[in-house]
Structures are given as C-alpha cells and as structure tokens.
Amino acid sequence: MALGVPVVYARKSKPITMSGPVFLETAPSHTKGGEVNLLVSAEFLHPDEDVLVIDDFLASGKTMMALLRMVMSAKARVAGVAVVVEKTFEGGRAYMESVGISARIEALATIISMDDGTIRFRGDS
Numbered sequence: 001m002a003l004g005v006p007v008v009y010a011r012k013s014k015p016i017t018m019s020g021p022v023f024l025e026t027a028p029s030h031t032k033g034g035e036v037n038l039l040v041s042a043e044f045l046h047p048d049e050d051v052l053v054i055d056d057f058l059a060s061g062k063t064m065m066a067l068l069r070m071v072m073s074a075k076a077r078v079a080g081v082a083v084v085v086e087k088t089f090e091g092g093r094a095y096m097e098s099v100g101i102s103a104r105i106e107a108l109a110t111i112i113s114m115d116d117g118t119i120r121f122r123g124d125s
Contacts, residue, residue: 008044010067012036023073025066030059038066043075056085059106061092068101080104087111088122 014022021042029036045051051071057120058064064081071078078101088108093105110122 006044008040010038010040010070012038014039023070025069027063027066028060029063030113038063038070040070042074045071045076047075049074049076050079051073051076051081054082056084058092058105059090061090062094064092065096065099065101068096068103078103080106083107085109085111087114089113 008043011018017042023041023042023045024037024039026035026037028034052117053064053071055064055067056079064083068078068081070120073104081096081101081105083105084107086109088110096105111119112122112124113120
C-alpha cells in the first residue's frame with residue numbers, strides 16, 4: 001500500500017476463512033431495507049491503535065457509529081472518519097457529534113440536497 005499501513009475490512013457475513021472472536025455490530029441498511037451485521041476479526045483490531053475509519057457514504061450516521069463502536073470495543077482510538085460522499089441533509093455528522101464523537105470527519109464530496117431530480121453539492125452556486 002502507498003501509505004504503508006494495514007487495511008481491515010468490515011464484513012457483512014463471516015467468511016469461512018475467519019476464525020476466532022469477532023467484533024460484531026448491527027446497522028440499518030438503506031439498500032437492503034432492514035438491518036445488517038458488520039463484523040471485523042478481533043485479530044485485526046488491537047488496544048491503543050489509531051484507526052482511521054473509511055466508508056463510502058455518511059448519511060444518517062448509524063452505519064458509521066456501528067463501525068466506530070467496533071473500534072472502541074477493541075479499546076483502539078478513532079483517529080478520524082473519512083467518507084467518499086456525505087449527505088448532510090440526512091444529519092449523520094450532527095448525530096455523531098450529539099452522541100459524543102469528536103473525531104475529525106472528512107468527505108471528498110458533500111451533497112447538501114437531492115430534490116426534484118437535482119443533486120446540489122456544497123460549493124455549488
């Protein structure tokens with residue numbers, strides 16, 4: 001990897017190659033219309049590590065909170081949160097702040113509204 005740091009993926013189901021204890025959290029799934037289990041092998045999260053949590057979207061914040069709970073359960077530190085797209089109109093950042101998450105949150109693109117087939121990004125006129 002270019003940064004020389006390990007990457008750990010949260011899985012939605014336990015593969016047959018994953019043995020031993022896991023960190024398991026449940027999060028709502030917009031695409032599946034229900035809840036989904038997220039899991040990470042305990043072999044890959046260690047106490048006192050700094051962890052940058054990365055996901056594709058930040059919408060309601062519920063999935064991100066599940067990921068952060070796994071990091072905190074491992075007694076690791078959340079170094080920050082990075083997402084590709086943040087949908088600010090769904091309130092995820094505000095929700096995370098309201099429950100005490102103080103980690104820096106960065107998004108590559110920020111959508112401020114999606115109305116009548118029009119997507120407005122932060123910085124649009």
